[in-house]
Amino acid sequence: AQKITQTQPGMFVQEKEAVTLDCTYDTSDPSYGLFWYKQPSSGEMIFLIYQGSYDQQNATEGRYSLNFQKARKSANLVISASQLGDSAMYFCAMRRTGYSTLTFGKGTMLLVSP
Amino acid sequence: DVKVTQSSRYLVKRTGEKVFLECVQDMDHENMFWYRQDPGLGLRLIYFSYDVKMKEKGDIPEGYSVSREKKERFSLILESASTNQTSMYLCASSFGGRSTQGHTGELFFGEGSRLTVL
Numbered sequence: 478a479q480k481i482t483q484t485q486p487g488m489f490v491q492e493k494e495a496v497t498l499d500c501t502y503d504t505s506d507p508s509y510g511l512f513w514y515k516q517p518s519s520g521e522m523i524f525l526i527y528q529g530s531y532d533q534q535n536a537t538e539g540r541y542s543l544n545f546q547k548a549r550k551s552a553n554l555v556i557s558a559s560q561l562g563d564s565a566m567y568f569c570a571m572r573r574t575g576y577s578t579l580t581f582g583k584g585t586m587l588l589v590s591p
Numbered sequence: 592d593v594k595v596t597q598s599s600r601y602l603v604k605r606t607g608e609k610v611f612l613e614c615v616q617d618m619d620h621e622n623m624f625w626y627r628q629d630p631g632l633g634l635r636l637i638y639f640s641y642d643v644k645m646k647e648k649g650d651i652p653e654g655y656s657v658s659r660e661k662k663e664r665f666s667l668i669l670e671s672a673s674t675n676q677t678s679m680y681l682c683a684s685s686f687g688g689r690s691t692q693g694h695t696g697e698l699f700f701g702e703g704s705r706l707t708v709l
Contacts, residue, residue, distance in 0.1 A: 481633075483633075486631075510695055510696060512695075512697065512698075514700075519702070520679065520702055520703040520705075521700060521701070521702045521703065522681065522683075522698075522700035524697050524698070524699070527695045527697060529695070568633065568634065570634075572696045577622045577639065577641060577685060577687060577696060578624065578636055578639055578649065579636075579696070579698055580636075581626075581633045581634040581635075582633055583631060583632060583633035584633050
């Protein structure tokens with residue numbers, strides 16, 4: 478079975494600083510995909526970034542990048558130049574190739590202060 | 592833009608009532624999902640469907656059933672609501688059918704339905 482671990486229940490960062498949200502995963506499958514979602518207080522889940530297990534380069538989307546270390550089974554989200562609007566819950570998730578469901582971690586609450 | 596619409600943002604029901612949570616997507620996605628979100632537990636999969644009239648149990652199906660009579664609509668049913676089913680319910684959809692061949696498998700979520708059972 479797959480498992481996603483997010484060890485940081487909460488993180489604080491000052492505006493304009495970078496922050497790293499940790500995610501480790503456990504799977505025996507050779508092929509899989511990793512996702513990060515953002516959930517603001519409004520409740521909607523917003524897709525941020527995707528990394529395939531065979532992708533040669535780390536994924537980037539604007540201020541978001543995914544620090545993918547396959548041997549360590551980690552997929553940390555890096556947010557550069559934090560903004561107040563980044564305050565939200567962040568979820569890491571994994572999908573096994575060939576399957577449609579995602580397994581989610583418990584989430585990390587990020588608070589960005591002025 | 593993909594739109595996943597959940598019929599109710601907030602519901603309050605009494606123990607023993609039958610509860611219907613409705614979800615509609617407008618992008619012709621094959622897959623639809625119901626997750627439950629609780630503080631400290633993250634999102635847990637209740638049921639999913641990869642085609643009309645097809646359904647599969649997720650990690651926590653007990654106390655729930657689902658219906659998918661049309662491709663765009665996926666309903667979650669609580670036959671007899673209990674207080675431990677008080678939670679946020681999230682519907683999602685994605686491309687690709689059972690294997691999501693050729694897609695990342697990204698899920699598109701609705702805004703959630705917060706259910707309180709008294």
